[in-house]
Structure formats: C-alpha cells, structure tokens
Amino acid sequence: MAYKIYKVNEEFKDIVPEEVVELEEKATWGNPKRGVMDLPVTKELLEEHSLCAGCPESAAIRYILASLPNPEDTIIVNSTGCTSLVFPHISLHTVHSLFGNQNSVASGIKRVLEWRFPDKAKDVVVLAGDGATVDIGLDYTLQSFFRQEKITTICFDNEVYANTGGQESGLTPKGHVFKMAPKGKLFDKVPMWQLAIDSGCHYVARLTVSSPKKVERVIKEAIYVARELGPTYIHLYTPCILEIGLNSDDGLDEMRSRDKERFAFFEYKTPHAEEVIAKYKAEGLL
Amino acid sequence: MRMIENKVEKNWAGQRIVSPDYLLFEAPREKHFMTGSEAVKEAVKRASVDASVSYPITPQSEAAHLIGELWAEGYVGVYFRGENEFGVMSEVAGAAMAGARVITTTSGPGTLRAFENFPMWSGTRIPVQLVLMARGVNSPLSIQPDNLEVDFLLDTGCMIWYAENVQELFDMILAGFAVAEQPDVHVPVITAVDGFFVSHTREAIYLPPDDIALPPYAPYKSPMPVIDAEIPPGRFLRDPFVMKSNYISYATHASWQWEVRSAIERSRPYAKHYLKGLTEEFGEKDSEVVFIACGTAASQAKEAVRMLEETEGIKSKVVKLKTIRPFPYEEILEATKNAKYIFIPEFNVVGWLEREVRKALYKKSDAEIIGTPRVAGGMTMPKEIIVREVLEYIK
Numbered sequence: 001m002a003y004k005i006y007k008v009n010e011e012f013k014d015i016v017p018e019e020v021v022e023l024e025e026k027a028t029w030g031n032p033k034r035g036v037m038d039l040p041v042t043k044e045l046l047e048e049h050s051l052c053a054g055c056p057e058s059a060a061i062r063y064i065l066a067s068l069p070n071p072e073d074t075i076i077v078n079s080t081g082c083t084s085l086v087f088p089h090i091s092l093h094t095v096h097s098l099f100g101n102q103n104s105v106a107s108g109i110k111r112v113l114e115w116r117f118p119d120k121a122k123d124v125v126v127l128a129g130d131g132a133t134v135d136i137g138l139d140y141t142l143q144s145f146f147r148q149e150k151i152t153t154i155c156f157d158n159e160v161y162a163n164t165g166g167q168e169s170g171l172t173p174k175g176h177v178f179k180m181a182p183k184g185k186l187f188d189k190v191p192m193w194q195l196a197i198d199s200g201c202h203y204v205a206r207l208t209v210s211s212p213k214k215v216e217r218v219i220k221e222a223i224y225v226a227r228e229l230g231p232t233y234i235h236l237y238t239p240c241i242l243e244i245g246l247n248s249d250d251g252l253d254e255m256r257s258r259d260k261e262r263f264a265f266f267e268y269k270t271p272h273a274e275e276v277i278a279k280y281k282a283e284g285l286l
Numbered sequence: 287m288r289m290i291e292n293k294v295e296k297n298w299a300g301q302r303i304v305s306p307d308y309l310l311f312e313a314p315r316e317k318h319f320m321t322g323s324e325a326v327k328e329a330v331k332r333a334s335v336d337a338s339v340s341y342p343i344t345p346q347s348e349a350a351h352l353i354g355e356l357w358a359e360g361y362v363g364v365y366f367r368g369e370n371e372f373g374v375m376s377e378v379a380g381a382a383m384a385g386a387r388v389i390t391t392t393s394g395p396g397t398l399r400a401f402e403n404f405p406m407w408s409g410t411r412i413p414v415q416l417v418l419m420a421r422g423v424n425s426p427l428s429i430q431p432d433n434l435e436v437d438f439l440l441d442t443g444c445m446i447w448y449a450e451n452v453q454e455l456f457d458m459i460l461a462g463f464a465v466a467e468q469p470d471v472h473v474p475v476i477t478a479v480d481g482f483f484v485s486h487t488r489e490a491i492y493l494p495p496d497d498i499a500l501p502p503y504a505p506y507k508s509p510m511p512v513i514d515a516e517i518p519p520g521r522f523l524r525d526p527f528v529m530k531s532n533y534i535s536y537a538t539h540a541s542w543q544w545e546v547r548s549a550i551e552r553s554r555p556y557a558k559h560y561l562k563g564l565t566e567e568f569g570e571k572d573s574e575v576v577f578i579a580c581g582t583a584a585s586q587a588k589e590a591v592r593m594l595e596e597t598e599g600i601k602s603k604v605v606k607l608k609t610i611r612p613f614p615y616e617e618i619l620e621a622t623k624n625a626k627y628i629f630i631p632e633f634n635v636v637g638w639l640e641r642e643v644r645k646a647l648y649k650k651s652d653a654e655i656i657g658t659p660r661v662a663g664g665m666t667m668p669k670e671i672i673v674r675e676v677l678e679y680i681k
Contacts, residue, residue, distance in 0.1 A: 005518045073515045077380075093511070093519045095383060097406050101376035104368070108380025109513060112337055115363040116385055122515065140376070143369035 003029035003072035006091075019047055023091055032069040032285050035220075036212040039066050047089040051082060054248030056255060057156050057238040060209040061086055064127070064154065067219040069285065074123045075113070077106040079132035082163045082240075083156060100137030102128045103144035106151045114150075123223050126153040130171040131161050134192050138170075145199035148230040152222045155192060155233070158240040166243040173262065178243070189262070196233035197268050203232040204268040208255035214265070217286065224280050225273045232273075237263040297334045299361045301499035306464035310457060310560060313494035320491055322484040325452045326391065326417055327352035328493055329459035330362065334502040336386035337364035339377040343396040344429045345481035346419040350391050371396040375403035375416075382412035383513040385505030387463060390414070393481055394421035394428075397435045407474040408443030408546045411510045413466035413503075414474045416444075417459065420581075420633075421481040422663055430664020431480045433581065436610070437638035443546040444474040445553055446611040447561070448580035452489040454608075455479050461560035463500060469507045471553045473546060478610075480633060483582040550612050557609055564614035567621060569603030574626040575676060576653070578618065578643050580607040583631045583667060590672035598677065607639075615646045625653040627680055631672055635662045654679070 006024050008016050026043035028034040034042075045065040049058040061083070068074050071092060078087050080099035087094045097105050106126045113122040133141050133155040141153060160178055161167040168181035170190040177184045193206045203225040205218045215236075222232035239254045241247070246254055259265070269277065280286045297303055304313065309332060320328070326349040330338070338357070340350035357365030364381065368374035371392050382388045392400060397418060407414055422428030423435055439446060445466065449455040458477050466475040479485065505512045511519055558564060568584075569591040577587035584606040594600040605621045607614055622628055628647075630640040640657030647655065658675045661667045 005516065075384075075513055075515060091519065093513045093515050095380070095513055097376065097379060097410065098402055101372065101403075104373040104376035105380035105383070108337070108339070108377040108382075109384040110380075111364045111366075112381045112384035112386040113514060115336065116514065139369055140373050143373060147366065 029072050034066065034069070035216045036063050036066045045071055045091050046086065047091065049089060050085045052242055052248065054241060054251050055082075056209055056241070056251040057082055057158065058086065059251070060156060060215070060236050060238045061127070063209060063212050063215040064219055065090065067216040068123070068125070069220055069223055070121060070123050073121060074125060075109055077102045077109065077124065077126045079128035079137065080163075081129040081132055081161075082158075083127055083129055085163070100132055101140055102126045102132060102137060103140045103149070103151070103153060107144050107147065107149045110149055110151050121227055123227055124151045125223065126151060128155060130155060130157045130159065131169050134170045134190050142195065142199045145196060145201055145231045145233070148200060150226050150230055152226040152232045152234070155235050156238045157235055158238050158243070159189070160240050160243045162240040162243050193233065193235045193266060193268075201231045201233045202229045202270045202273040204235075206235040206263060206266040208237040208259050208263045210252060210255040210259055218267075220286055221277050224286070225276050228276045229272055297499050297502055298363070299334075299499070301332070301334070301497050303334070303501050304498045306460065306500055306560065309494055309498060309500060310460055313498060315492035315494050318491050318493050319488055320452065321348075321486055321488050322419070322452045322455050322479055323348035323352060323486070325456040325491055326459065327356060328496070329456045330389060331356055331496055332494065332499045333389070333460055333463055334387065334499045335362045335389050336503060337378070337381040337388045338362055339366060339368045339374045339381070339390055341368050341371050341374045341392070341396065343371070343393050345421055345485045346391040346393040346396075346417070349417060349419065349485065353389065353391070371400035372403065375400040375407070378414050379403060379407055379410065379412060382414050383410065385503070385512040385514050387467070387503035388414045389417065389459070391417040391419065393419045394423050394435055397439070398423060401438070404439060404442035404444055404474070409542065411472045411508070411546070411549070412474060413463070413472050415459065415462045415466060416474065416476045417455075418476050418478040419481040419485045420478055428663055431482050431582070432633055432662045432664065433478070433480060434634040434636060434662070436478055437634065437636055439476060440611060440638065443543070443550070444476050444611065445550055445609070446476045446478060447609050448607060449477060449479045449484065450581055450584050450606060451484060452487070453491045455484060456491060456493065458561065458608075460500060461557075464560050465553050465556040467503060467507075468553070468556050469509055471549050471556065472509050473549045473553075478581070480582040554612050557612070561608050563617070564607070564609045564612070565617040565621065566606045566608065567603055568606065570601040571603065572624045573601045573603040574624060575600060575602035575629070575680065576622055576625040576627070577602065577604045577629050577631060578607065578639070579604060579631050580610065580639065581633070583633055586667045586669055586672060587629075587631055589669035590676070593669050593673050594676065597673070600676075600680075602676070610642070613642060613646065618643065618646050619650055622647065622651055622653055625651065627676070628653045628655045629672070629676060630655070630657050631667060632657070632660050633662060633667065635660060
C-alpha cells in the first residue's frame with residue numbers, strides 16, 4: 001500500500017493546507033470495501049470540481065473516485081475536455097498529456113508498472129470524454145483493447161464537444177443540431193459499447209449515472225476484471241445540461257429519462273470475467 | 287519491486303553495472319563490423335533499458351526489430367509494436383512517466399505523425415531517447431536520406447544530437463541517457479543520423495564487452511513526480527497552471543517553457559564531457575575555408591578537405607557539430623576566428639543549419655557564409671561537388 005505517501009509530517013501539520021491533512025485523516029485508504037455510501041462521511045479524493053453547477057459529470061467523477069477499490073495504488077489518465085478541468089482537484093496520481101492519446105499513455109504506464117512492481121496491484125483507469133474516446137482517440141482506444149492492455153477505460157458521454165462550445169461529436173444522436181452540424185447530425189450515434197465488445201474487452205457496461213450504487217458496482221467489477229484479465233470499458237451518460245438547455249437541477253431527471261431508452265442499462269461479461277467477478281464476490285469485495 | 291539501486295552489482299539481465307565513464311571511455315574495446323541499426327542494438331544492450339515501443343517505417347525498422355530481440359533475450363523489460371507513431375510516442379511517454387528508461391526509433395513521416403508528442407515529452411520533463419534515422423518527408427513519397435525533419439524538431443524543447451557514423455551513434459546513445467537523465471537536465475534527447483547512409487552502412491566499430499551495462503535509471507531523482515503512486519503526487523498535478531485564466535497562469539506557462547530551454551542549456555557541461563566536446567574539428571586549424579556540417583555531410587566535407595589540399599593546394603577544415611540543441615555557439619565562434627569563407631553543406635533543401643550558423647555568427651564574424659551544396663531527396667553529396675562549389679566562390 002502506498003497510502004503512507006499521504007501522511008503529513010507531524011511537525012508541519014499546522015502549516016499544511018487543511019484539505020491535505022484531511023486526506024490523511026478522513027479519506028478511505030486501504031479499504032477495498034469503500035464505496036459511494038462513504039461520500040457523506042469521509043474525505044473525498046476530489047477536493048472540489050470546477051464544472052458547471054449541477055453537471056452530471058461531476059457526480060460521475062465523485063462516484064467513480066469513491067468506488068475505486070485501490071485508490072492508494074491507482075493511476076488515473078485523462079484527456080482534454082471538461083474532465084481536464086477536474087483533474088487538478090483529484091488527489092491521486094493523474095496524467096493529462098494530449099487530446100486523444102489517453103489509452104496510449106495508460107498502456108505505457110500500466111506495462112511499466114507491471115515490470116517495476118510485479119507483485120503489486122497497480123490499477124490504471126482512463127477517464128475521458130466522448131470526443132477523446134471515440135473521435136480523435138478512437139484508434140488508440142481500440143488498439144489498447146486489441147492489445148489486451150489491463151486498463152479500465154471510462155467514457156463520459158455527453159453526446160457533444162462541450163468544453164469547446166457545443167460541437168457535434170460521433171456520439172451525438174443522428175439528427176441532433178449542434179455547432180458543426182447546423183443541419184443536424186447526418187449519421188448514427190457510434191455504438192462504442194459494441195465496438196468495445198468486438199475489440200476484445202472482457203467487461204463492458206453502458207449506463208447513466210442516475211444510480212450511484214449501480215455505478216459503484218460497475219466500476220469495481222470493471223477494475224477487478226482489468227486487473228486480472230485485460231481491457232474493460234464503461235460507457236456513462238453524463239449529459240451536458242448547458243448544451244441541451246437544461247437547468248442545473250435537471251441533470252438527474254434527464255438521466256432517468258434516458259435510462260429507459262438509448263442509455264438503458266446494458267452489461268457484457270466474458271465467461272472469464274464472470275469467474276473473476278465471482279471470485280471477488282466470494283471474498284466479499286463486490 | 288524491481289527497483290535496482292546503483293550500488294547493486296548487476297542489472298536484471300545479469301550484466302555488471304559500470305559507470306557511464308567506464309563504459310564510454312575506459313572499458314577495453316574490440317573491433318566489429320556492422321550497420322547503424324546493429325549498432326543501436328549493441329548500445330541498447332549495454333544501456334539497462336526498461337522499455338521500448340516500436341513501429342515499422344523505413345529506414346529505422348531494423349533497429350526497432352533488434353531492440354525487440356533484446357527484449358526476447360531479457361535485456362529490455364517492456365517491448366511491443368504500437369499502433370502508429372503518434373500512439374508509440376505517447377506509449378513511451380507513459381512508460382517514462384511511470385519511471386522507465388525508454389528508447390524508441392522513427393523516421394521521416396513517422397516523426398511528423400508523432401509530432402504533437404515531442405513538446406509534450408519536454409514539457410513533462412521525461413528523458414526519453416529517440417533515435418531518429420532521418421529520411422525524406424512526403425510528398426512526393428520518398429524513403430531516401432534527407433534531414434528536413436530535423437528542422438521541424440529544433441524548437442520542441444528536446445535535445446538534438448547528430449551522429450556522423452556507426453561508431454558515433456553507438457557512443458551517443460549511451461551518452462544520451464547519461465546526459466538526459468541528469469536531474470538538472472531531464473529532458474528528452476533525439477539522437478539523429480542520416481537514414482541509409484548510417485542505418486544501413488556497414489562500418490568498423492569498436493565495442494566494449496556486452497556483459498557490462500549502464501546503471502539502471504533512478505526514477506526518484508527525476509525533477510518531476512514519478513507516476514507510480516509510490517511518492518506523493520506533485521502539487522502541479524492538483525493545480526496545473528494551464529487551466530486557469532489569469533495572468534499568473536500565463537506567466538507560469540511561459541516560464542515553464544523557458545525552463546525547458548534552460549534545461550537544454552544546462553546539459554552543455556555534461557554533453558561536453560560525455561561527447562568529448564560539442565564539436566569536432568578536422569583539417570588545418572587556421573584555415574580560411576571552413577565547413578560547418580553535421581552527420582554524413584561532415585564526412586563528405588572531410589573528403590573535400592583532403593581533395594582541396596591535394597588538387598588545389600587550398601587548406602580548409604571541417605567543424606562537425608555533434609549537438610544541434612544545445613547549439614555550440616562558442617565553439618563555432620572560436621573555430622571560425624580565421625575564417626573568410628564558411629560553407630554549410632546540407633542534406634535538405636531549406637538549409638536549416640545555414641540559418642542556425644548565420645544566427646550564431648551575426649555581427650560576430652566577417653566571414654562570408656555560404657549555404658552550399660545542398661542535396662536532398664536521396665541525392666548523394668560527392669566530394670567533387672563540394673570542391674566545385676568552393677572553387678566557384680573563392681576564385
């Protein structure tokens with residue numbers, strides 16, 4: 001366990017920022033049973049978020065960070081977009097390098113950590129938006145699946161390039177009008193969850209973040225399967241309330257309404273993944 | 287944990303760990319005969335390399351294959367073929383961030399495809415080594431030697447070294463790690479050679495034994511936090527200046543870029559030591575005719591020096607540049623004190639080295655600076671052409 005790196009020298013505790021001291025004293029370290037139910041009572045690994053008020057992506061990131069089974073040995077790789085505004089506030093090792101290369105960087109990190117620390121579970125998790133995962137970075141996303149990299153890839157699908165001002169993306173549904181598609185999008189939403197299955201992922205899930213407990217289960221299963229077998233993929237609907245003209249308290253309702261249609265809960269597990277999940281269940285970790 | 291401290295005698299491949307000085311200057315050497323690609327393998331074999339990612343492109347493919355063989359033999363820790371050069375350069379970046387000594391190779395269009403990564407490497411302060419076997423850039427399609435791509439790389443914040451021949455490539459790769467990994471340098475190093483002329487040409491080379499190797503990379507000496515969750519994440523990870531819109535963030539970004547360039551400047555004393563100088567001279571010291579060149583152009587200029595002496599009785603000399611970044615300003619100024627004519631033969635159409643030399647000597651030299659001959663696209667540079675150009679100017 002590397003969570004000792006968050007221990008603050010006693011003599012400096014009075015001058016170290018309060019939130020850093022809280023990380024040592026009130027965050028959940030060394031406890032794989034941690035989860036979203038800890039959120040109200042423990043120190044979160046996200047200090048604050050710099051997204052819009054009520055942004056469902058901020059909720060998704062909080063649920064994910066609360067659900068990591070091994071935060072003290074988890075590396076998070078992200079990409080450019082709204083998520084890169086949040087990364088500065090995550091207290092784990094995180095990387096932002098370029099737009100679209102997140103799965104390549106994660107592959108390099110994971111392979112080297114396995115080489116340097118062969119006896120230690122070091123989880124590598126990619127968090128990126130739909131533009132990064134499916135448009136500019138599709139090659140690198142799929143190639144990391146083909147290569148069977150042992151990383152978990154999580155796509156925040158808000159169906160639009162939000163951070164650059166609302167342009168159509170490959171995950172925009174057909175017909176929706178956004179910038180750069182002024183006559184409406186001309187082709188279908190890319191079925192990324194299906195591409196992930198076809199490209200060799202051992203665990204794939206598609207869901208909204210309307211149910212925190214469900215997000216927790218999916219995150220843990222995906223991370224455990226990636227640790228033991230190979231690539232896993234989670235596709236989350238995190239609508240951009242700003243770009244679809246909703247109020248800041250409308251995000252949850254928007255997700256709930258999509259739960260019944262294009263983001264209906266979908267899950268895929270290979271037989272090997274089922275075995276891994278059963279093993280962790282037997283250990284009481286799922 | 288597969289960390290091996292410097293004091294431990296052997297690396298994971300069972301090679302005895304020796305200092306860079308011993309490996310480069312003191313170890314007994316034996317004569318061999320091999321290509322530049324094979325010399326890359328011999329250097330990597332003695333460099334305790336943790337990771338390498340490859341992608342095929344002529345003329346660097348063979349060097350990349352041979353690094354793969356070293357992985358299969360247990361000398362290199364991690365090795366695979368990436369999806370394309372953009373992916374490869376990101377994969378080696380991730381590997382370096384996670385605490386690995388990393389080497390990769392590319393050429394021409396591959397360099398351009400990968401390009402977004404190079405300033406990211408230097409901005410991330412990772413000491414990745416890229417062996418660049420320069421070739422023409424499309425279009426039209428060419429696989430032939432041409433070093434235009436080096437021009438594009440000059441301002442990426444990476445160190446750029448240029449090896450003349452197979453021997454120098456071997457030594458530079460080992461020196462490259464020794465210099466790039468200094469904590470006060472810690473930026474990438476691009477070790478360039480001319481494709482085919484060096485990569486595919488078999489030459490005499492003197493090699494130290496292969497049961498000794500460089501000390502393994504010491505990741506915790508890095509000026510930036512290693513991304514391995516073994517040390518506290520750096521404050522910059524929680525508060526990157528780039529994503530704030532205020533004056534101090536702009537100033538921080540600017541000073542970060544200057545700091546990367548300063549790191550290259552701080553590499554000078556180390557490079558001088560491990561390369562035995564940033565430049566090398568050939569010919570009559572006080573010559574009025576001076577060639578400034580790097581790579582194979584320097585080899586050809588040396589032949590022209592001999593020919594000028596023999597056939598015309600004209601004394602001349604070559605100042606060969608081993609480093610382009612850092613640029614050897616002082617060395618060039620000193621070497622051209624008596625120069626009346628400075629010729630800059632190059633393997634590209636734009637004359638990037640001529641531009642660099644002009645900048646270095648502006649208002650500091652009265653010599654005439656002549657950017658010729660220039661050949662490109664795979665053309666060779668016979669000594670006769672160089673001599674003819676010289677005679678046209680000085681008679």
